[in-house]
Amino acid sequence: MPPARSQIQPGLTVDLVQKQDQASGRLTRGVVAALLTRSPSHPHGIKVRLTSGQVGRVQAVISPTGGEHNPG
Template identity: 60%
Template sequence: MDGTKREQIYPGLQVFIVLKQDQRSGKLTKGIVKDVLTKSPFHHHGIKVRLESGEIGRVKEIIP
């Protein structure tokens, strides 16, 4: 599942995100969502979240 719909993203969910500095390389970072930062219901690049580690990025994949 991709992370473009806000309704699918919630605290405690395990996801892969892309950090701002990794956007060119596409390197993904695994973590658990702490806060959902995007207010709109949809974002084509992925919903922006803060992980429990403090890292901020856009959700690229939801881990089932």
């Protein structure tokens, strides 16, 4: 299950899937600029905008050490 909204905040590095990559599951890594989903959780992941301007749904939060951080 993707991380909840409470686990995501601006400045975190995340892996997300963009709309055009949903079929392939291709992940994009970037730094969160803004959270776009208002609900506490979403079955496909919380939608965010990255600092690069890309938009997608978060699949995993990447810890500062570079490993995945996906509690729960």
